[in-house]
Amino acid sequence: MAAAELTVEETPDGPVLRCAGRLLTRSLDAVEQSFAEARLKGGTVRLDLSGMEAMDTGGAWLIADLIRRLEAEGTKVQMEGASQPHAALLETVMESLPEAPPEEARTEGFRGWVERIGESMAASGKDSLSILSFLGETLAKLGGSLIRPWRVRWPALVSQMQIVGFSAVPIVALMGFLIGIVLAFQGATQLRQFGAEVFVVDLIAISILRELGVLLTAIIVAGRSGSAFTASLGAMKVQEEIDAMRTLSLDPIEVLVLPRVLALVIMLPILGFIANISGLIGGALMSWIDLGVSPGMFTTRLQDVDIWHLAIGMIKAPFFAVLIGIVACWQAFQVGGSSESVGRRTTASVVQSIFAVIVIDALFSIFFAKMGV
Incomplete structure (x- = not known):
């Protein structure tokens, strides 16, 4: 039984594609x-x-696909030498091939630019409605879990x-420590010009406790944990594990999303507090080295800082x-059905999470400023 093979021969009457052997589905990988x-x-x-010694539906599809591709490239194909059963099978398969969707002509100029903006806005609107629906479903499940904790x-x-x-914890603590050092060093450089070095404590405390500690922690968590959520759940989606869960009457929101969102809600304030403490330690160390502000003086000045600065940072953390959890899981x-889609969605998850965190932080800053806090 000869294996299938495809050869191209140049003859005085033009090129000839010769397909010979047994073209069966189980051996298509050898000739594909x-x-x-x-x-x-052309x-x-x-x-x-x-x-051709033998051919089944898989082999007929391979030949039919070759004919359609060559004709799409401008080459006219004349089939000859096929036995009646093989010709009938090829005809049936070619009639059953799906029609290739026609390529839409791309509109150029100002009109095309407006069309593309409209398409982007429509897609953004659909995504916004989808993520709001996902948020509502997750919050509903969260409320149900609070009522039924079991x-x-x-x-x-x-x-x-x-x-x-x-x-x-290690990366967050290191980040907070270095941010405290940078704030102390830069603040000392500026405040030394006015002889107000002692106010570097207020600068460090307010900046870290109110804004930078929790904000930078959220950015790190979005890049570290948010991307991991999207990648792991996306891989499950590609492998149809989520569909299998639905088949088993398991709710993916309750099984997969809720534990991740709850873990973030519980741990992000703790990580933010660790970043705050590390930032204050780093700022105190640099103030002592560069400005001669002793740890005792630093602690005394720190006690004069309003506790609301810490509270505001902790309020924003949940x-x-x-x-972060909703964007990553959504x-x-x-x-889609490919690993490439997982990569694209993971990148989009990190970018959108960080952007959303910064926007929400700005809105909180405006709100608390208007409230006089």
């Missing part, structure tokens, strides 16, 4: 590449099937708290956590 690489520059080509998947919650929170549920 040669069919895909067959290229002819004109007419004869497809000689006289050497439905919460505690092992999954504890596992996500470990991944989201405790594993992130909102940041919900935002992006994962939008993944």
Whole structure:
């Protein structure tokens, strides 16, 4: 039994594609590449099937796809030498091939620019409605879990708290420590010109406790944990594990999304507090080295800082956590059927989460400023 093969021969009457052997579905992988690489520059080509020993539907589809591709490239194909059963099978398969969708002509100029803006706005509107629906569904499940705590998947919650929170402590603490050092050094450089070095304590405390500590922690969590959520759930979506859960009457929101969002809500304030403490330690160390502000003086000045600065930062943390979790999980549920889609959605998740966190932080800053806090 001869294996199938495809060869191109140049004859005085023009090129000839000769397909011979047994073209069966179980052995298509051996000839698929040669069919895909067959290229002819226009004109007419004869497809000689006289050497075909056997062919099933899979083999007929491979030949039909080759004929359609060559004709789309401007090459006319004349089939010859096929036996009556093979010709009948090829005809049936070619009639059953789906029609290739026509390519829409791209409108150029000002009109095309307006059309593309409209399409982008329409897509953004659909995405906004989709993520709002996802947020509402998640909050509804969260409310149901508060009423019926026995439905919460505690092992999954504890596992996500470990991944989201405790594993992130070193990088968050280091970030806060370095931010405190930078603020103290830059603040000392400016305040020294006015002989107000002691106010560097107020600068460090207010900046870190009110804004930078929680904000930078949320950005790190969005890049670290948000991307992990999208990648892991997106891979499950590609492998149809989420569809399998629905088949088993398991709610993906309750099983997959809720433990991750709850873990963020619990751990982000803790991580923010750790970043605040590390930032104050770094600022105190640099103030002592560069300005001679002793730890005792630093602590005394720190006690004069309003506790509301710390409270405002902690109030924002749960909102940041919900935002990061919802965006990351929603992006994962939008993944298509390929690994490339997982990469695109993971990137979009990080970018959108960070952007949303900064916007929400700005809105909180305006709100508290108007409230006089």
